[in-house]
Amino acid sequence: MFDRVFINAVDRNGRPLHLAVRDGRFAAVGAERPEGATADTVDLGGRVVLPGFVDGHIHLDKSFVGDRWHPHEPAATLRERLAAEKRLLGTARPIAERADALIAQAAAFGTVAMRSHVDVDATTGLTNLHAVMAAREKWRGIVDIELVAFPQAGVVSCAGTADMLDAAVREGAGVVGGIDPTTLDGDADGQLDIVFGIAEKRGAKIDIHLHEPGQQGIEQLLRIAARTRASGLHGRVAVSHAYALGEVPADDVARTAAALADAGVAILTNAPGDCAFPPVRQLRAAGVHVFTGNDNIGDAWWPYGNGDMLQRANLVGYRSGFYTDDELNVALEMATHAGARVIGKDGYGIEVGCEATFVAVDAPNAAAAVAGVPGARWVVRRGVPATDAPVTPRLNFLR
Amino acid sequence: MFDRVFINAVDRNGRPLHLAVRDGRFAAVGAERPEGATADTVDLGGRVVLPGFVDGHIHLDKSFVGDRWHPHEPAATLRERLAAEKRLLGTARPIAERADALIAQAAAFGTVAMRSHVDVDATTGLTNLHAVMAAREKWRGIVDIELVAFPQAGVVSCAGTADMLDAAVREGAGVVGGIDPTTLDGDADGQLDIVFGIAEKRGAKIDIHLHEPGQQGIEQLLRIAARTRASGLHGRVAVSHAYALGEVPADDVARTAAALADAGVAILTNAPGDCAFPPVRQLRAAGVHVFTGNDNIGDAWWPYGNGDMLQRANLVGYRSGFYTDDELNVALEMATHAGARVIGKDGYGIEVGCEATFVAVDAPNAAAAVAGVPGARWVVRRGVPATDAPVTPRLNFLR
Numbered sequence: 001m002f003d004r005v006f007i008n009a010v011d012r013n014g015r016p017l018h019l020a021v022r023d024g025r026f027a028a029v030g031a032e033r034p035e036g037a038t039a040d041t042v043d044l045g046g047r048v049v050l051p052g053f054v055d056g057h058i059h060l061d062k063s064f065v066g067d068r069w070h071p072h073e074p075a076a077t078l079r080e081r082l083a084a085e086k087r088l089l090g091t092a093r094p095i096a097e098r099a100d101a102l103i104a105q106a107a108a109f110g111t112v113a114m115r116s117h118v119d120v121d122a123t124t125g126l127t128n129l130h131a132v133m134a135a136r137e138k139w140r141g142i143v144d145i146e147l148v149a150f151p152q153a154g155v156v157s158c159a160g161t162a163d164m165l166d167a168a169v170r171e172g173a174g175v176v177g178g179i180d181p182t183t184l185d186g187d188a189d190g191q192l193d194i195v196f197g198i199a200e201k202r203g204a205k206i207d208i209h210l211h212e213p214g215q216q217g218i219e220q221l222l223r224i225a226a227r228t229r230a231s232g233l234h235g236r237v238a239v240s241h242a243y244a245l246g247e248v249p250a251d252d253v254a255r256t257a258a259a260l261a262d263a264g265v266a267i268l269t270n271a272p273g274d275c276a277f278p279p280v281r282q283l284r285a286a287g288v289h290v291f292t293g294n295d296n297i298g299d300a301w302w303p304y305g306n307g308d309m310l311q312r313a314n315l316v317g318y319r320s321g322f323y324t325d326d327e328l329n330v331a332l333e334m335a336t337h338a339g340a341r342v343i344g345k346d347g348y349g350i351e352v353g354c355e356a357t358f359v360a361v362d363a364p365n366a367a368a369a370v371a372g373v374p375g376a377r378w379v380v381r382r383g384v385p386a387t388d389a390p391v392t393p394r395l396n397f398l399r
Numbered sequence: 400m401f402d403r404v405f406i407n408a409v410d411r412n413g414r415p416l417h418l419a420v421r422d423g424r425f426a427a428v429g430a431e432r433p434e435g436a437t438a439d440t441v442d443l444g445g446r447v448v449l450p451g452f453v454d455g456h457i458h459l460d461k462s463f464v465g466d467r468w469h470p471h472e473p474a475a476t477l478r479e480r481l482a483a484e485k486r487l488l489g490t491a492r493p494i495a496e497r498a499d500a501l502i503a504q505a506a507a508f509g510t511v512a513m514r515s516h517v518d519v520d521a522t523t524g525l526t527n528l529h530a531v532m533a534a535r536e537k538w539r540g541i542v543d544i545e546l547v548a549f550p551q552a553g554v555v556s557c558a559g560t561a562d563m564l565d566a567a568v569r570e571g572a573g574v575v576g577g578i579d580p581t582t583l584d585g586d587a588d589g590q591l592d593i594v595f596g597i598a599e600k601r602g603a604k605i606d607i608h609l610h611e612p613g614q615q616g617i618e619q620l621l622r623i624a625a626r627t628r629a630s631g632l633h634g635r636v637a638v639s640h641a642y643a644l645g646e647v648p649a650d651d652v653a654r655t656a657a658a659l660a661d662a663g664v665a666i667l668t669n670a671p672g673d674c675a676f677p678p679v680r681q682l683r684a685a686g687v688h689v690f691t692g693n694d695n696i697g698d699a700w701w702p703y704g705n706g707d708m709l710q711r712a713n714l715v716g717y718r719s720g721f722y723t724d725d726e727l728n729v730a731l732e733m734a735t736h737a738g739a740r741v742i743g744k745d746g747y748g749i750e751v752g753c754e755a756t757f758v759a760v761d762a763p764n765a766a767a768a769v770a771g772v773p774g775a776r777w778v779v780r781r782g783v784p785a786t787d788a789p790v791t792p793r794l795n796f797l798r
Contacts, residue, residue, distance in 0.1 A: 304771075374791075397762070
């Protein structure tokens with residue numbers, strides 16, 4: 001009757017959970033052990049079952065994972081940082097190999113989908129995109145990867161980039177990116193015309209990096225919300241980072257959150273360590289869709305990260321002052337369901353009919369898993385355990 | 400010639416490292432593989448060797464590790480929090496068993512020494528202290544545990560506590576604690592007279608919890624520094640948390656740091672997630688001894704933590720904006736050598752003559768280990784591997 005049964009687990013609230021799989025999907029999910037002949041029974045040893053993790057923001061073309069460790073080099077300006085990045089990556093292994101190593105590492109932690117930004121501009125062209133697309137192809141069916149054409153060096157101020165963004169979307173990037181329309185391009189309407197124009201013409205989604213500070217950042221968010229409403233892209237636009245929401249008074253957060261919720265603009269935060277970031281609680285209360293991702297992982301921008309979205313959920317909670325079980329579950333939701341919705345992943349979740357993909361970790365419930373981040377993971381994809389026993393992921397740096 | 404040789408590791412800078420052990424101490428440490436007959440050779444598989452971790456601030460009597468998971472309960476005031484803690488711990492397994500479970504978990508991550516605060520006051524008496532001392536005895540020779548008699552409910556304002564603190568030090572607490580002399584006791588000189596009085600009379604060290612805000616906290620730090628100078632306790636006084644140092648202008652930090660450095664008062668920070676905390680870089684530059692610890696772990700105060708001091712070093716770096724390899728090594732030092740010095744652990748370090756105790760983790764160097772926090776640990780104590788292979792610690796909650 002079932003292809004495989006997973007017994008002796010607990011659900012996110014710590015209650016007994018058994019799972020039955022047929023044709024790669026959950027056929028039974030509940031406190032009662034499923035009856036019926038089964039070829040295979042896997043004892044999950046009391047572990048908690050979590051949905052596969054969704055990394056809502058990663059840069060697969062930038063990481064040194066898959067290459068040797070590169071010590072971080074300080075840079076005084078964005079231009080210096082971009083120059084250092086170009087120089088360091090110029091000596092590293094090819095993008096496709098590094099992206100492959102990072103996807104492998106993230107997959108070992110339990111990531112099943114990600115949205116990766118990929119540098120696309122007039123000088124880089126589609127080189128990075130093609131390389132990451134090659135890595136994506138290798139992982140098809142294991143990790144779903146949505147690609148964002150990311151104009152790291154600006155759009156208007158980097159002549160020729162607009163055409164490359166359009167070409168990137170034609171070739172397989174499902175999302176058109178943007179970055180700091182005012183502070184980087186000095187022409188907010190100019191950049192947004194291009195970004196929204198491509199999205200409307202090609203049916204693409206939008207994800208804009210926004211590091212602009214304070215009231216300037218707030219104005220940009222309101223501008224993006226207004227354009228989203230006007231273009232009918234409700235639910236298809238995200239703004240990543242949006243630090244400004246962590247820098248302004250609560251009243252400004254409230255009116256901006258109302259506009260974002262009304263327009264259906266999602267906010268991504270990775271809960272950075274040493275600067276202000278969006279107040280997750282207030283945004284969610286206002287109806288804003290908030291999700292999370294690892295962002296940079298061991299690259300020229302910073303040395304942190306290992307690809308683990310459970311650790312990222314922990315950091316979101318830690319930085320947000322989330323203490324209750326409900327709050328810890330919000331952090332987990334940001335690293336699972338919220339990202340899945342942004343990426344548009346179908347059949348996602350621990351429910352009958354959903355794809356039988358999950359991560360079992362050694363904790364009494366989901367809140368404890370977020371608070372304590374157990375290292376060992378038992379990943380199951382479409383009903384098939386990836387390994388015979390839980391595995392502790394390695395850091396894939398070359399030695 | 401050697402009892403055991405550990406080959407094929409790397410040092411904190413990623414350079415080849417081999418280690419030879421005789422009589423539980425390092426007899427050779429270096430890039431050359433030691434020659435000479437050896438009963439046993441262990442291949443460390445290219446892992447980086449780190450000193451055993453030192454948790455400079457933990458509360459072994461408070462954690463629910465060793466008991467079932469207890470969801471966090473919000474509390475509006477300190478009194479409410481203390482009441483909730485008392486109620487929740489009243490139904491939990493005995494302190495000695497929970498402390499044992501938490502020490503075991505921390506030891507599995509590679510902790511070799513800790514300073515544990517233990518509630519001591521007029522109502523609790525020495526109950527908690529005796530229980531934690533029982534757990535300490537069980538781990539003697541594996542984890543060195545220094546105990547702080549901690550007046551959680553105040554000293555002056557909790558009649559009879561002064562005598563209990565003195566009794567605690569007589570019975571085995573090497574450190575006398577204090578807490579918020581002004582905001583909790585309303586009598587800074589009164590509390591400090593008692594705390595410093597006991598330390599001087601009994602030859603004990605001092606470690607004071609200080610949550611007092613802004614300029615009030617700064618005044619307290621200066622008061623503690625002045626008393627430390629006056630009492631000749633240089634190097635034997637620590638202030639834990641000292642959030643005020645993260646809240647005041649740089650000039651105030653500078654003059655306070657100068658006073659702390661001059662008096663030999665150390666600062667402990669656990670790099671909290673959602674409030675200001677001491678600026679590690681500035682304090683160290685001024686000569687202040689700064690160390691770290693996990694503080695509360697899955698208890699009535701907050702749900703976070705798992706006992707891993709490598710993860711704590713990561714959080715110190717993440718929250719402090721430490722990006723370079725040197726900075727990441729500072730965070731590691733705070734979780735190793737800096738704590739060892741505060742606790743007074745002899746023969747500590749990866750050098751010939753030191754106790755042959757270390758943690759091998761799967762990373763190309765120490766900076767990468769701090770940035771990526773590999774889950775699997777291979778702990779060696781006095782030359783003896785704790786396990787045949789690396790182990791990924793579990794969370795010791797009851798199911």
